Amino acid sequence: MSKQEISPSVIRRLPRYHRFLGELADKGTVRISSKELSQQMGMTASQIRQDLNCFGGFGQQGYGYNVRALRDEIGQILGVSEHRRTILVGLGNLGRAIATHVIFPQCGCELIGLFDSNPFVAGRDLDGMPVHHTDTLSGFCHQEHPELAVLCVPENAAPVIAQQLVSLGVRAFWNFSHGDLHFEDPAILVENVHLADSLLTLTYGLGHESSNETAGGTADSE
Amino acid sequence: MSKQEISPSVIRRLPRYHRFLGELADKGTVRISSKELSQQMGMTASQIRQDLNCFGGFGQQGYGYNVRALRDEIGQILGVSEHRRTILVGLGNLGRAIATHVIFPQCGCELIGLFDSNPFVAGRDLDGMPVHHTDTLSGFCHQEHPELAVLCVPENAAPVIAQQLVSLGVRAFWNFSHGDLHFEDPAILVENVHLADSLLTLTYGLGHESSNETAGGTADSE
DNA sequence: TAGATTGTTAATCGATTAACAATC
DNA sequence: TAGATTGTTAATCGATTAACAATC
Numbered sequence: 001m002s003k004q005e006i007s008p009s010v011i012r013r014l015p016r017y018h019r020f021l022g023e024l025a026d027k028g029t030v031r032i033s034s035k036e037l038s039q040q041m042g043m044t045a046s047q048i049r050q051d052l053n054c055f056g057g058f059g060q061q062g063y064g065y066n067v068r069a070l071r072d073e074i075g076q077i078l079g080v081s082e083h084r085r086t087i088l089v090g091l092g093n094l095g096r097a098i099a100t101h102v103i104f105p106q107c108g109c110e111l112i113g114l115f116d117s118n119p120f121v122a123g124r125d126l127d128g129m130p131v132h133h134t135d136t137l138s139g140f141c142h143q144e145h146p147e148l149a150v151l152c153v154p155e156n157a158a159p160v161i162a163q164q165l166v167s168l169g170v171r172a173f174w175n176f177s178h179g180d181l182h183f184e185d186p187a188i189l190v191e192n193v194h195l196a197d198s199l200l201t202l203t204y205g206l207g208h209e210s211s212n213e214t215a216g217g218t219a220d221s222e
Numbered sequence: 223m224s225k226q227e228i229s230p231s232v233i234r235r236l237p238r239y240h241r242f243l244g245e246l247a248d249k250g251t252v253r254i255s256s257k258e259l260s261q262q263m264g265m266t267a268s269q270i271r272q273d274l275n276c277f278g279g280f281g282q283q284g285y286g287y288n289v290r291a292l293r294d295e296i297g298q299i300l301g302v303s304e305h306r307r308t309i310l311v312g313l314g315n316l317g318r319a320i321a322t323h324v325i326f327p328q329c330g331c332e333l334i335g336l337f338d339s340n341p342f343v344a345g346r347d348l349d350g351m352p353v354h355h356t357d358t359l360s361g362f363c364h365q366e367h368p369e370l371a372v373l374c375v376p377e378n379a380a381p382v383i384a385q386q387l388v389s390l391g392v393r394a395f396w397n398f399s400h401g402d403l404h405f406e407d408p409a410i411l412v413e414n415v416h417l418a419d420s421l422l423t424l425t426y427g428l429g430h431e432s433s434n435e436t437a438g439g440t441a442d443s444e
Numbered sequence: 445t446a447g448a449t450t451g452t453t454a455a456t457c458g459a460t461t462a463a464c465a466a467t468c
Numbered sequence: 469t470a471g472a473t474t475g476t477t478a479a480t481c482g483a484t485t486a487a488c489a490a491t492c
Contacts, residue, residue: 007458007459009458009459009460010459011423011426012419012423014422014426015416015418015419015422015423016402016416016419018422019400019401019416019419023401033472033473033474034473034474035473042404044460044461044462045461045473046460046461046462046463047459047460047461049473049474049475049476050459050460050461050475050476052475053474053475053476057474057475059473059474059475060467060468060473060474061466061467061468061472061473061474061475062467062468062471062472062473062474063468063472063473063474064472064473064474065474077426077429078422078425078426078429079422079425079426079428079429080422080425082425082428082429084425084428092323093318093319093322093323094319094323096315096319097315097316097318097319097320097323098319098417100315101314101315101316101319101417102417102418102421103418104421106418107418107421107422107425108422108425108429109421109425147428148424148425148428171428172424172427172428173424174420174421174424178241179241179245180238182264189424189427189428191420191421191423191424193417193420194237194238194241195320195323195324195415196237196324196325196328196329197234197237197238197241198396198413198415199324199326199329199331199396199413200236200237200240200300200301200302200329200330201233201234201237201413202370202394202395202396202411202413203300203301203302203304203306203329203330203331203370204233204236204299204300204301205394205411206301206304206306206369206370206393206394206411207299207300207301207304207330229482229483231482231483231484232483255448255449255450256449256450257449266484266485266486267449267485268484268485268486268487269483269484269485271449271450271451271452272451272452272483272484272485274451275450275451275452279450279451281449281450281451282449282450282491282492283448283449283450283451283490283491283492284447284448284449284450284491284492285448285449285450285492286448286449286450287450
């Protein structure tokens with residue numbers, strides 16, 4: 001119960017634990033030690049135990065961890081069983097892909113509305129869900145009270161729409177628009193996703209790979 | 223010239239510097255001090271200077287940095303002007319969105335081939351680029367020598383295709399398939415992207431936001 | 445020259461790893 | 469009980485911040 005400021009580094013590792021444990025559970029693995037898990041995940045057993053103990057003693061000495069129970073505990077912490085009311089704004093290539101590819105319910109999110117400012121897109125369906133026009137955002141939010149918004153709009157539109165949504169009660173943004181979103185109010189959560197940034201770390205790595213044989217070969221990327 | 227093992231933390235910040243400086247340059251800003259930039263980016267001036275000095279003295283005492291020159295230097299380091307021969311495998315929702323949404327040339331990548339195992343997808347076009355069948359990967363690679371592959375295939379297919387591609391000379395993977403890719407050989411670079419992981423950090427934040435007023439409000443997410 | 449701001453060293457902070465006593 | 473493995477403290481390591489001399 002006593003939540004004592006978990007570090008961001010730990011939080012960012014939780015989804016990965018959840019994923020690995022889910023796959024182990026699916027494979028029928030019942031128990032696992034921090035050592036085994038660490039080898040499979042490519043990290044130290046110490047770190048796993050340290051991380052998990054931020055939240056409580058999920059293991060049992062001499063035995064290890066129950067895979068399914070641990071997965072569920074972490075799922076609980078992440079909130080995968082919640083039903084966060086979520087809207088998605090901007091149904092270009094990326095927006096459509098996010099809407100159909102990301103399994104929102106598995107992340108504790110319920111996609112309750114899709115929006116686009118293009119009248120040729122609004123009015124149509126996407127996978128059976130109607131796409132509304134952005135002009136109707138205000139009315140929709142007053143009725144439906146979404147708390148999370150996925151932004152797949154152009155860079156210049158993002159801050160404006162985000163600001164409007166904040167005034168309509170949205171408290172968290174998953175932002176795919178180019179350009180970082182930021183709010184003074186620390187209660188408004190923002191997760192800026194920049195796919196190109198991720199690609200650039202690869203090209204950086206390739207660029208310096210030709211100057212090989214030189215350094216100690218510590219070029220691992222995960 | 224003397225490359226002395228840049229830390230991953232620094233490397234991951236480079237694309238963001240590049241982005242901000244690009245926008246400043248577009249706005250016509252000629253010079254900027256580490257202090258000004260730090261305020262705009264939400265970080266310390268110390269960190270900026272420390273980061274940049276891993277690569278050399280790009281600034282000038284008493285003046286600051288020339289925006290355009292610095293942007294170009296960082297672009298150079300990241301390799302944005304390269305022409306890495308790149309293929310994309312898997313043209314489902316996500317694959318199509320990546321192919322059309324990510325501006326590969328801006329990341330130093332040249333998309334030279336699209337592949338899918340579905341015969342109804344292969345043979346068609348995507349934005350004027352032909353989609354080949356995965357069966358033709360081997361022949362294609364022997365001729366075209368791609369060095370980077372974007373994987374948007376299902377989880378179970380990813381390791382198999384990746385292994386095949388490594389044997390065909392591919393040295394870097396931008397992996398969007400569920401499940402992490404990993405190679406023993408440290409010369410093979412992998413960047414695993416898990417969009418759901420990113421979303422889960424938001425839902426985690428929301429989940430604990432109700433227990434507000436308690437902690438010191440250090441809930442910033444960037 | 446005086447003012448500003450870098451490049452760089454030193455101090456601090458946080459995160460990771462190692463070690464081991466507790467305990468199943 | 470003996471063996472295994474956790475929970476947790478202490479040691480190490482790396483990354484961030486602060487400070488300041490160098491210099492434009």
